[in-house]
Amino acid sequence: MALVVPLAAGYLITTPESLQTNGADYLVITHPDFTSALYPLCALRESLGHDVKMAEVNLIYSTFPTGARTDRIRAFMEQVYAHWNPRPEFVLLVGDACRDSTHDDFVPVKLFPKFSYDYADGLTEHGADNWYATLSGADSIPDVFIGRLPVNTLGDAESLVTKIVGYETSPDTGLWTHTTMFVSSDDRAPDGVELESLYFKPNGDSCYVVEESDGSSAFLRHKTVAGFNQGVSLVCHSAHGSQPPSWVGSKTLFSYTDVDSLTNSGALPVVLDRG
Amino acid sequence: MSEYLLEAPNGGSIANVAYCPCGVTTTSQLLYKEFLNTMFKDSEHCLGRAFFAAKCSVIAGNPTNDTIYGPAVLWTLFGDPALRIKHHVGSGIEENLKPQSPGCRLSAVPNPCDATVRLSFSSSQQAGNCSRVAIYNACGRLIDSRAVRASSFDLRTSSFPAGVYLLRLQAGTHTTTNKLVVHHQAALAR
Numbered sequence: 001m002a003l004v005v006p007l008a009a010g011y012l013i014t015t016p017e018s019l020q021t022n023g024a025d026y027l028v029i030t031h032p033d034f035t036s037a038l039y040p041l042c043a044l045r046e047s048l049g050h051d052v053k054m055a056e057v058n059l060i061y062s063t064f065p066t067g068a069r070t071d072r073i074r075a076f077m078e079q080v081y082a083h084w085n086p087r088p089e090f091v092l093l094v095g096d097a098c099r100d101s102t103h104d105d106f107v108p109v110k111l112f113p114k115f116s117y118d119y120a121d122g123l124t125e126h127g128a129d130n131w132y133a134t135l136s137g138a139d140s141i142p143d144v145f146i147g148r149l150p151v152n153t154l155g156d157a158e159s160l161v162t163k164i165v166g167y168e169t170s171p172d173t174g175l176w177t178h179t180t181m182f183v184s185s186d187d188r189a190p191d192g193v194e195l196e197s198l199y200f201k202p203n204g205d206s207c208y209v210v211e212e213s214d215g216s217s218a219f220l221r222h223k224t225v226a227g228f229n230q231g232v233s234l235v236c237h238s239a240h241g242s243q244p245p246s247w248v249g250s251k252t253l254f255s256y257t258d259v260d261s262l263t264n265s266g267a268l269p270v271v272l273d274r275g
Numbered sequence: 276m277s278e279y280l281l282e283a284p285n286g287g288s289i290a291n292v293a294y295c296p297c298g299v300t301t302t303s304q305l306l307y308k309e310f311l312n313t314m315f316k317d318s319e320h321c322l323g324r325a326f327f328a329a330k331c332s333v334i335a336g337n338p339t340n341d342t343i344y345g346p347a348v349l350w351t352l353f354g355d356p357a358l359r360i361k362h363h364v365g366s367g368i369e370e371n372l373k374p375q376s377p378g379c380r381l382s383a384v385p386n387p388c389d390a391t392v393r394l395s396f397s398s399s400q401q402a403g404n405c406s407r408v409a410i411y412n413a414c415g416r417l418i419d420s421r422a423v424r425a426s427s428f429d430l431r432t433s434s435f436p437a438g439v440y441l442l443r444l445q446a447g448t449h450t451t452t453n454k455l456v457v458h459h460q461a462a463l464a465r
Contacts, residue, residue, distance in 0.1 A: 026357060045357060090323055090357045096278070115345030130330075130348050139338075140348045141331050141417075145323030147290070147352035150278050160281060164355055167289050177363045191304050199311045203364060228286060233362040235288070236307060245276040256279040264286035270322060270360055272310065273277060273293035274303045 011042040011054045016063040020079060024053035027080065027088035029073065031095035031106035032056045037157035038094060044165050051086060057095075057107060070110045074132060081135040081143065093129060093148040094157065104152065167268055176231030176267035179206040183224055185239035185249025186212040188274075192238045208232060212239070212249040224254040231267030237274050277353040290322055290354025294346060302346040305333050318364055323356025335417045336409070336443065381408070381444040387456035388432055395427040396444055410455070411441040432457050 011028075012035065013019055026045045028038055035056060042052045057073065064075040081087050095106025109127035133142035151157040180200050182192035189211050196207050208227045210220060224247075228235075239247045245256040277291035292310070309329035313319045319328070330347050337343035380397045394408060409420040410430070418440065419430070432455075440455040 041355070048357075050357065090355075092355055092357075115341040115348075126349055128349050129351055139334070140344065141334050142327055145327050145356040147323060147326075147354050147356040149355070150281070150353055156282050159284065163281075163289060164358065167361070168359060172361050172363075177361050180362075191307075194304075195307060195311065198308070199315050203315060205363075233360070238303070238307075241276065241294075245279060247276070254276075256276060259279045259283045259287060262280075262283050262286035268287065268289035270354070270358075270362075271277070271280060271288045271291045271293075272307055273291050 011039065011046075011052050013053055013055045013059065016059065019055060019059060019063050019076060021083055022053055022080075023085045024051045024088055025086050026050040026052045026090045026092070028052070028054040028092045028094060029060070029076075029107065030054060030056055030093075032058055033106065033154055034094050034151060034157040037154055037161050040165050041161045044168060048168075050090070068108075070108050070131075073107070074110070077132050077144075078135060088144055091133065091144050091146045093132070093146065094151065096150040096152050097127060097148075106152070107148070163265075163268060170266070174231065174267065175206065177233045178204065179208060179230075179232045180234040180236065181208040181210065181224075181227040181232040181269070183210045183227075183235065183237050183239060183247055183253050184212065185247075185253065187249065188238035188240075189213075192236060195236055210253060212251055212253065217251040217253075220251055220253045221255060221258050225258050225261045228262050228264050228269070231264055232269045233267070235269045235271040235273075237272060239274065241274070281353060288354075290352065290358055292326055292350060292352055292354075294349050294351070302333060302343050305343070306330070306347060306350055309333060314360065314362070315364055320360045320362070320364075321356075322354060322358040322360050323352065325360070326350075326352050326356070331411070332441075335411055338417075381442055383442060383455050386454075387458050389458065389460050390431065390433040392430050392432055392455060392457075393427055394430055394442065396423055397426065407445050409443045409445075411443065412436075412438065433459075 013022065028042065030038060035054065038054060042054060046052045060076045061069060061072050064072040066072070066075065093107045097107060097109035098105045109129060110131040111125045111127050114124055114126055129146050129148055130140065130142055133144045133146040134140055135143045149157065149160055151160060182196065184192040192209065200207050208230070210223050210227060212220065214220060214223060237247055239249050239253055242248045246252050247254040277293045280288040280291055306329045309332045310325050313325040313328040319325050330350055333347040334344045382395045384393050386392065407420060407422050410418045412418055418435070435457045437458045440457060442455050
C-alpha cells in the first residue's frame, strides 16, 4: 500500500500553545534531525485510525524551560496527560539517548540509582523510558504505551520507518508468521522449553531452536543467522547479554557482527531480548 | 544488540524488547509469559499493549520486591508501540492455557457485572495457606487487593469505571487469573 503524505499534513506542532492544548492518541516526540523521516509513519498511523501529532524536543525545551532536558520532556508529558483531549495512548520517542560523549544524546533518558540486585559490570545507575510514561499516581506502572526508535542519523530513521511501513502494509502470509526462534544458553534452555510447550506448540507453530549444547560458537552463530534468514516472527532470547553486544552462555550464540549476514527483510521478527 | 538488529540494512528485527541495562532471569521468564499470555490468550497483536500488560502485571504483582519489579521497570521497548505483531494465533492455544494452575480456581458471577460480583475460590492447597485476590484494571493498575478468608465474597463494583479488569488469585504457590467485565446498566439505559 503506497502512503501519500500530504504536504501540509499538520502532524508537526509548531507553536508553544499547541504543545499545551491539543489532542492525539499517537504522539511522536522527536529530535528535529529526524522529523522529515517520520511523515510516512505518521501517515500510516493516521490511515489506521489514529489521531497523530509530532513534537520536536527543541520546542518542548523552550516551552517547558525548567530543569534538565529530561525534566522538560517529563513536564510536557504531564501537560499532555492532564490537558490533551484525546490524550495519547501511544508515545514514540525518536532519537537515541547516550549518557557519555560517544554519541549525541538526541532524546535523553532519565537516569536513576540502581535497584538492589546486582548489575553486570558493577553499573550503579540505569536509564528508563518508563519514567516518561508514569503519569498518574506514585507507582512505577506506565500510563501510556511508550517506545523508542534509537536512531542516530536521518538515514537510520528513514530506513527504520521504511521497515515499519513495509511490515505493516505487507500481507500477513507465509510460514514465517507461524514460526518462533528460541536462542538459549544451557542454563536458560528450560525456560525456552517451558514457553514452547505452553504457547507455541499448542498454537501449531514451528519452533526453531538454537541451544548452546548444539555445537561450537561458530556453529551456533551460523545456526542463529540461518534462523533469522529462514524467517521467524518472534525470537525469544534466553541467554545472557555481553559487551561487545552478543548473546552468550559459555559460548557465543549470536554477535552484533553477525547482523551484517541477515537477509530477512521480508520477515522481520519481534525480539524478546533478555540480554 | 537491539539497535544493531533494528538498524540492520537487509533484515534484522522490526522491534526489540530489552532491558536497559540488564535483567534478571526470574523476571525475564515472568515478563515473557505475561507477554505471550496477552498475545496468545487475549489475541492481542498490538505490541505496545502486550508489552505493557506484561510490565504492568509484573510490577503490580511484586510491589515490594525490587529484584522482580526493578527489571520490569527497566524493560524497554525499542520500536513503535502501535505496531501490530504478525504472528498467527490459532484456536488451539486457549484450551492449553486454561489448566495453567490446576491447583486453584477463580470464578466471577455474574460476568459481565454491574454493581456487585461474587468471587468464588477453590484451591488444592492446605487451608491456612495465604490466599489473596488482586484486581487490576486494563492498564495493569492495582485497584484492590485483599486476603481471602472464605470460599467466596461479594465485591462491590458500582464505583468501578466500566471496562475490563483482571482478577488474580494467589493461593499458596498456585496462581490463576480471570477476566471481569464491568458495565453499568444505568449508563446503558441513558
